[in-house]
Amino acid sequence: MNYHLTYFNRIRSLILILVAVMITGSSLAQQKSFEFVVLPDTQTYVEEYPEIYLHQMRWLANNKDRFSFALHVGDITQNNNGKEWDIAKKGFNIIEGKLPYSFALGNHDMGSASGKFADIRNTAMANAYFSPKGFADLVASFPEGKIDNILSEFKIGDQNWMVLSLEFGPRNKTIKWADGMIEKYSQHNFIIVTHAYVYEDSTLHNGEDWWLPENYGIGKDTGEEAPNNGGQLWEKLIKKHDNISMVFSGHILKSGVGTLVSEGENGNKVYQMLANYQKGVEGSENGGNGFLRIIKVNPENQRIEVKTYSPWLDEFKTEKEHNFTFENIQLK
Numbered sequence: 001m002n003y004h005l006t007y008f009n010r011i012r013s014l015i016l017i018l019v020a021v022m023i024t025g026s027s028l029a030q031q032k033s034f035e036f037v038v039l040p041d042t043q044t045y046v047e048e049y050p051e052i053y054l055h056q057m058r059w060l061a062n063n064k065d066r067f068s069f070a071l072h073v074g075d076i077t078q079n080n081n082g083k084e085w086d087i088a089k090k091g092f093n094i095i096e097g098k099l100p101y102s103f104a105l106g107n108h109d110m111g112s113a114s115g116k117f118a119d120i121r122n123t124a125m126a127n128a129y130f131s132p133k134g135f136a137d138l139v140a141s142f143p144e145g146k147i148d149n150i151l152s153e154f155k156i157g158d159q160n161w162m163v164l165s166l167e168f169g170p171r172n173k174t175i176k177w178a179d180g181m182i183e184k185y186s187q188h189n190f191i192i193v194t195h196a197y198v199y200e201d202s203t204l205h206n207g208e209d210w211w212l213p214e215n216y217g218i219g220k221d222t223g224e225e226a227p228n229n230g231g232q233l234w235e236k237l238i239k240k241h242d243n244i245s246m247v248f249s250g251h252i253l254k255s256g257v258g259t260l261v262s263e264g265e266n267g268n269k270v271y272q273m274l275a276n277y278q279k280g281v282e283g284s285e286n287g288g289n290g291f292l293r294i295i296k297v298n299p300e301n302q303r304i305e306v307k308t309y310s311p312w313l314d315e316f317k318t319e320k321e322h323n324f325t326f327e328n329i330q331l332k
Helices: 003-030 043-048 050-062 082-095 123-130 170-185 231-238
Strands: 034-039 067-074 101-103 138-142 149-156 159-166 189-192 244-249 255-265 269-275 292-300 303-310 313-318 324-327
Touching: 003 324, 043 050, 043 082, 043 170, 067 159, 082 123, 082 159, 138 170, 149 170, 149 255, 170 231, 269 292, 269 303, 269 324
Parallel strands: 034 067, 067 101, 159 189, 189 244, 244 269
Antiparallel strands: 034 292, 138 149, 149 159, 255 269, 292 303, 303 313, 303 324
16 A cells, blocks of 8 residues: 555545635635615605604614615705705715715706706706715716716625616716726626616606606707616616626605516626605605615525615514515626
């Protein structure tokens, strides 16, 4: 018997076992579950119930160790004026340096003057209160130097997640920029946040109604400046990339909620959710009573769990349209 060879083979086997364990451990680390929060339209709060909005933000700050980041779907303000942006900024200041965040701008966050929502694509007020330099996790912005569209990177364990927050009615040139960013970071999992995307009947915006960006004043813009609705955004951008996993939006009233799972060109599933509890939504009280979405992503168990909670009331919504789980998810 060749004892030296036997000894060598045993050592090699042990090394292979250790390597396998290390690879498995690394894989599990990359599969770490995490939670984040989606803030629906806060416009009624900053106009009429600022105490509810600020309570939401204090709750987020107090739970900074629980959540990986917070996302806002737009319509931060109601009338795009200094008084309301003061309140909005005060809220984000509460979580500044504690919990990373990103937000999209809605139709109520742009326009030529108070009360003229998205009559023109003017975001001067939002950009006066926020700067790309204020986002610690910012990777890129578009147009450069503005917060109209922002790309942020959030690390969860060994995972790298990207969030693209896109303007109300993303322009053709914005979609081109976003497409390049997703290609550049093709190994990252992406979340898209944009204000107007899914209807309450769980279909994409592509009808003739007044919810569509092209039916606002910005709809007169053409060429690179032309806006896109939810259906166009899906066709031109989202369905093309297998690393986009979720899309969040607000804007729509009626029930204020919708859920759509679609398959992209590469066979990947995209989980798309509308959540809006503002004044005007069926059954809404106090501008929404502080309800927000808590999203738990568990790659190891292939689940995305969605819950709807109000820190203001300390209550969950238990109906199936507010409390549900996606099974057998596949992430990048």
